[in-house]
Amino acid sequence: MDSILEKAAVKRVHCTLQDLKCTGEIRVLADSARTALEAANALGIEVGQIASSLIFKLPDGSPLLIITSGRHRVDTELVARNLGIEKLGRVDADYVKEKSGFSIGGVAPIGWISAATILIDQALNDYEVVWAAAGHPHAVYPTSFKELLDCTGATPMVIGD
Numbered sequence: 001m002d003s004i005l006e007k008a009a010v011k012r013v014h015c016t017l018q019d020l021k022c023t024g025e026i027r028v029l030a031d032s033a034r035t036a037l038e039a040a041n042a043l044g045i046e047v048g049q050i051a052s053s054l055i056f057k058l059p060d061g062s063p064l065l066i067i068t069s070g071r072h073r074v075d076t077e078l079v080a081r082n083l084g085i086e087k088l089g090r091v092d093a094d095y096v097k098e099k100s101g102f103s104i105g106g107v108a109p110i111g112w113i114s115a116a117t118i119l120i121d122q123a124l125n126d127y128e129v130v131w132a133a134a135g136h137p138h139a140v141y142p143t144s145f146k147e148l149l150d151c152t153g154a155t156p157m158v159i160g161d
Contacts, residue, residue, distance in 0.1 A: 009135030034105035036070025057089030120154035
């Protein structure tokens with residue numbers, strides 16, 4: 001399991017956490033945390049405490065990162081309307097890897113290799129501690145709504161129901 005901490009993407013998240021003076025330590029999970037439910041079960045917490053990183057494409061082709069609570073789905077029509085665009089574009093695994101530097105299942109909200117528009121689900125503010133992916137499906141780190149706001153420059157928004 002320690003070899004997971006040696007993966008380039010996980011090291012990038014670790015360095016970013018240090019650079020941003022975040023206090024959370026990356027934890028390696030025995031079980032996969034590819035979904036919010038898997039992560040919550042592995043950590044013994046509520047699914048709403050999982051800060052999932054979902055990626056969409058804006059009309060200009062640039063990435064949109066939505067950091068959402070695992071307790072609900074993103075309402076893509078609501079988000080598009082709030083952004084003043086027609087719709088959010090779907091992306092594939094290659095686009096995710098190219099823009100974020102992470103593979104699906106381990107996309108962290110920090111340590112991206114390119115710029116993105118970032119939104120954060122206000123529902124995450126309901127929890128003192130939330131957990132986010134740390135660059136690998138078995139790696140996560142604890143953080144908070146405020147810390148995610150500060151570290152990502154995200155815009156808070158109601159993302160879904």
